[in-house]
Amino acid sequence: xxxxxxxxxxxxxxxxxxxxxxxxxxxxxxxxxxxxxxxxxxxxxxxxxxxxxxxxxxxxxxxxxxxxxxxxxxxxxxxxxxxxxxxxxxxxxxxxxxxxxxxxxxxxxxxxxxxxxxxxxxxxxxxxxxxxxxxxxxxxxxxxxxxxxxxxxxxxxxxxxxxxxxxxxxxxxxxxxxxxxxxxxxxxxxxxxxxxxxxxxxxxxxxxxxxxxxxxxxxxxxxxxxxxxxxxxxxxxxxxxxxxxxxxxxxxxxxxxxxxxxxxxxxxxxxxxxxxxxxxxxxxxxxxxxxxxxxxxxxxxxxxxxxxxxxxxxxxxxxxxxxxxxxxxxxxxxxxxxxxxxxxxxxxxxxxxxxxxxxxxxxxxxxxxxxxxxxxxxxxxxxxxxxxxxxxxxxxxxxxxxxxxxxxxxxxxxxxxxxxxxxxxxxxxxxxxxxxxxxxxxxxxxxxxxxxxxxx
Numbered sequence: 001x002x003x004x005x006x007x008x009x010x011x012x013x014x015x016x017x018x019x020x021x022x023x024x025x026x027x028x029x030x031x032x033x034x035x036x037x038x039x040x041x042x043x044x045x046x047x048x049x050x051x052x053x054x055x056x057x058x059x060x061x062x063x064x065x066x067x068x069x070x071x072x073x074x075x076x077x078x079x080x081x082x083x084x085x086x087x088x089x090x091x092x093x094x095x096x097x098x099x100x101x102x103x104x105x106x107x108x109x110x111x112x113x114x115x116x117x118x119x120x121x122x123x124x125x126x127x128x129x130x131x132x133x134x135x136x137x138x139x140x141x142x143x144x145x146x147x148x149x150x151x152x153x154x155x156x157x158x159x160x161x162x163x164x165x166x167x168x169x170x171x172x173x174x175x176x177x178x179x180x181x182x183x184x185x186x187x188x189x190x191x192x193x194x195x196x197x198x199x200x201x202x203x204x205x206x207x208x209x210x211x212x213x214x215x216x217x218x219x220x221x222x223x224x225x226x227x228x229x230x231x232x233x234x235x236x237x238x239x240x241x242x243x244x245x246x247x248x249x250x251x252x253x254x255x256x257x258x259x260x261x262x263x264x265x266x267x268x269x270x271x272x273x274x275x276x277x278x279x280x281x282x283x284x285x286x287x288x289x290x291x292x293x294x295x296x297x298x299x300x301x302x303x304x305x306x307x308x309x310x311x312x313x314x315x316x317x318x319x320x321x322x323x324x325x326x327x328x329x330x331x332x333x334x335x336x337x338x339x340x341x342x343x344x345x346x347x348x349x350x351x352x353x354x355x356x357x358x359x360x361x362x363x364x365x366x367x368x369x370x371x372x373x374x375x376x377x378x379x380x381x382x383x384x385x386x387x388x389x390x391x392x393x394x395x396x397x398x399x400x401x402x403x404x405x406x407x408x409x410x411x412x413x414x415x416x417x418x419x420x421x422x423x424x425x426x427x428x429x430x431x432x433x434x435x436x437x438x439x440x441x442x443x444x445x446x447x448x449x450x451x452x453x454x455x456x
């Protein structure tokens with residue numbers, strides 16, 4: 001009898017490419033999958049057009065031999081490549097199979113810059129936008145996983161060396177898609193969107209056709225004050241949503257370490273009530289998190305534990321009174337690297353209503369972690385854990401150090417740990433060379449965590 005396990009993972013390059021795995025639905029109210037035959041996505045502006053570039057790249061992989069096409073119908077761009085099973089094809093600015101014209105510069109208008117990636121067999125798609133000193137990427141969600149209700153989550157506008165804004169991009173795959181945006185967040189008394197709309201107002205006259213996108217971002221006149229997180233986006237037909245920050249320091253009062261951040265956000269129908277994560281591979285000074293509510297009067301219990309001793313390090317009992325409210329902590333730099341510690345070890349978030357949990361890396365000065373600058377990653381709810389996935393690291397030579405982190409459902413009543421021992425990576429049993437997996441239990445759960453280095 002074959003033993004199946006469920007796990008979540010995220011892949012992290014020290015230059016801030018982050019990807020998160022979602023399952024084909026284990027969650028009764030959603031159909032979330034990371035593999036599909038059709039994708040529509042968009043590329044948020046990374047820093048500015050003045051920033052020297054490394055590469056804008058789209059990584060596509062599959063379990064099947066297939067032909068993959070990337071097109072931007074609104075501009076006439078098209079490129080196709082043959083994909084061999086369990087290999088990777090790359091559409092890249094290095095050879096003209098992608099272009100930096102894909103970056104979205106428009107604000108609050110229908111823009112025909114949607115990127116269409118499709119194949120005749122299921123594929124997985126990742127985007128990476130790398131400039132000389134700023135990079136991030138995201139896992140694209142196929143059209144089959146889209147929904148009609150979303151809540152945005154990013155970070156505060158960062159007006160500093162340049163006017164760097166945070167915002168979100170709506171992507172349509174069908175003609176005559178009606179979109180309504182209720183702007184929520186914080187800092188509405190001192191700033192507004194770049195299109196002149198204020199927090200508390202609703203944009204409800206948007207009609208998008210197939211391949212059109214709609215970008216909403218702050219005016220970037222403030223630093224660490226204005227934030228559209230919590231804004232609610234609804235549509236008459238399924239849409240995609242990319243949340244992003246052009247470039248920021250985290251916390252905003254830090255003195256060094258600016259970077260691009262972006263993620264493709266799951267629809268509210270795919271949110272869960274149980275989330276677990278591991279601190280990033282840096283100097284054990286912790287990470288920044290946000291939790292966002294989907295419904296009024298949401299109660300969240302958060303606990304975090306030492307990875308080795310399993311000692312309870314701290315807890316939070318959180319009440320989010322309105323849909324779109326968000327919680328954050330450790331959002332101020334003390335002036336000396338390492339003087340303040342964020343959430344360390346393993347974290348557990350459990351709520352009575354569906355929530356979104358976002359994990360962020362701090363700027364380098366948080367702990368003198370020179371390999372790290374801000375990025376964000378959607379944490380996978382346990383309801384969306386998966387039993388298998390195909391993924392890849394970036395192959396760009398600028399991104400050579402990669403960490404593969406995973407959380408696995410085990411069976412604490414089984415002394416032989418058959419579930420954990422069934423976990424394979426590239427056909428090799430992980431626990432054979434990583435025996436600590438069998439003891440890395442998250443307190444109060446049947447979950448076990450691990451992290452290994454992987455090559456490009």
